[in-house]
Amino acid sequence: MQPVNGPMNEISPVTDAAPIKPVPTLPDAQTVTQVTHWTDRLFSFRVTRPASLRFRSGEFVMIGLMGDPNPETGKQKPLLRAYSIASPSWDDELEFYSIKVQDGPLTSRLQHIEPGDQIILRPKPVGTLVHDALLPGKRLWLFATGTGFAPFASLLRDPQTYDDYDEVIITHTCREVGELTYGAKLIESIRADEMLAELIGEGFADKLRYYPTTTREESPKMGRITDLMRSGEVFADLGVPPLCPETDRAMICGNLAFNLELKDLLESYGLEEGANSKPAHYVVEKAFLD
Numbered sequence: 001m002q003p004v005n006g007p008m009n010e011i012s013p014v015t016d017a018a019p020i021k022p023v024p025t026l027p028d029a030q031t032v033t034q035v036t037h038w039t040d041r042l043f044s045f046r047v048t049r050p051a052s053l054r055f056r057s058g059e060f061v062m063i064g065l066m067g068d069p070n071p072e073t074g075k076q077k078p079l080l081r082a083y084s085i086a087s088p089s090w091d092d093e094l095e096f097y098s099i100k101v102q103d104g105p106l107t108s109r110l111q112h113i114e115p116g117d118q119i120i121l122r123p124k125p126v127g128t129l130v131h132d133a134l135l136p137g138k139r140l141w142l143f144a145t146g147t148g149f150a151p152f153a154s155l156l157r158d159p160q161t162y163d164d165y166d167e168v169i170i171t172h173t174c175r176e177v178g179e180l181t182y183g184a185k186l187i188e189s190i191r192a193d194e195m196l197a198e199l200i201g202e203g204f205a206d207k208l209r210y211y212p213t214t215t216r217e218e219s220p221k222m223g224r225i226t227d228l229m230r231s232g233e234v235f236a237d238l239g240v241p242p243l244c245p246e247t248d249r250a251m252i253c254g255n256l257a258f259n260l261e262l263k264d265l266l267e268s269y270g271l272e273e274g275a276n277s278k279p280a281h282y283v284v285e286k287a288f289l290d
């Protein structure tokens with residue numbers, strides 16, 4: 001191993017110089033370790049994980065940056081937003097998958113973070129997209145639009161997902177092809193992950209089915225997933241029967257209209273909504289407020 005500051009046996013000279021002042025840190029600060037820009041509207045980033053933070057794959061936390069100083073008092077308040085943790089609960093770091101809203105109070109600034117920068121992370125994870133909120137089943141459906149993929153990026157890397165189910169189907173609907181890239185690359189990396197294969201068992205990736213669709217740009221599968229379910233196309237494509245409460249469990253994360261439409265559809269198949277306190281057949285969470 002190389003010494004960090006010069007040759008191994010060199011004795012550092014003792015000086016009277018004042019100690020370097022530590023850089024002021026934010027409350028609940030974590031350091032950015034990696035940033036990837038996927039499109040002009042989407043990026044992902046990784047940050048250090050507080051040693052004490054325990055969470056269940058699929059949960060969300062509040063993250064943000066310090067707001068601008070109040071012009072009268074000069075005081076600064078944290079500017080926080082809900083974010084699904086996209087990394088699994090066993091990961092040493094935390095990953096997030098984010099929108100860039102050009103006039104959004106947080107993401108207009110957050111999109112410019114770089115490795116070494118700090119963000120605020122309130123270590124209080126919560127959420128309904130967790131295994132505990134579902135009754136045992138055979139097939140797990142994960143339905144996402146846009147950044148609603150984030151909680152599933154966590155669950156898809158969690159060994160429990162493959163231990164609990166014979167088949168895991170992730171659907172992701174976006175307007176444009178580029179908006180699918182983060183998810184597509186993640187699925188690819190899961191299928192090639194030797195550590196997961198060792199942990200879960202060879203062939204675990206055969207349980208994973210990926211069904212990406214676009215609505216406004218040409219791609220191999222076009223259409224809203226809700227329409228593809230109503231027409232039966234998705235079931236024919238995957239060679240599975242429509243959902244039923246005896247075998248199928250589902251998690252939904254997308255925009256409000258999508259969540260409501262899909263809830264209605266799942267209820268029409270006889271599935272009932274679950275919660276942490278009362279596990280049932282499906283759970284829902286908003287990908288953003290609106």
Ligand SMILES: Cc1cc2nc3c(=O)[nH]c(=O)nc-3n(C[C@H](O)[C@H](O)[C@H](O)COP(=O)(O)OP(=O)(O)OC[C@H]3O[C@@H](n4cnc5c(N)ncnc54)[C@H](O)[C@@H]3O)c2cc1C
Binds near residue numbers: 098103108288
């Ligand atoms: C439970 C929960 C989990 C969330 N997890 C994530 C996440 O993992 N990744 C993420 O990017 N956002 C997530 N959000 C949304 C996030 O909290 C912020 O809204 C987002 O970061 C934008 O913040 P902002 O201050 O820039 O703009 P805001 O003032 O918060 O939003 C401005 C407008 O931008 C649009 N918008 C906001 N978020 C999104 C989005 N994710 N996708 C498409 N349009 C959006 C809406 O029309 C909204 O009215 C989540 C929200 C909730 C409630």
Ligand SMILES: NC(=O)c1ccc[n+]([C@@H]2O[C@H](COP(=O)([O-])OP(=O)(O)OC[C@H]3O[C@@H](n4cnc5c(N)ncnc54)[C@H](OP(=O)(O)O)[C@@H]3O)[C@@H](O)[C@H]2O)c1
Binds near residue numbers: 146147215216224
């Ligand atoms: N994505 C972009 O290129 C883009 C660019 C600039 C601004 N914006 C703005 O950003 C905000 C979020 O856009 P977004 O694209 O991230 O998310 P979004 O509007 O939630 O759309 C994501 C995907 O979900 C589909 N969808 C929407 N409602 C649905 C429903 N009820 N049932 C089934 N599928 C449904 C959309 O299909 P449809 O296409 O059929 O609606 C789209 O494929 C919007 O206000 C938008 O105006 C988006």
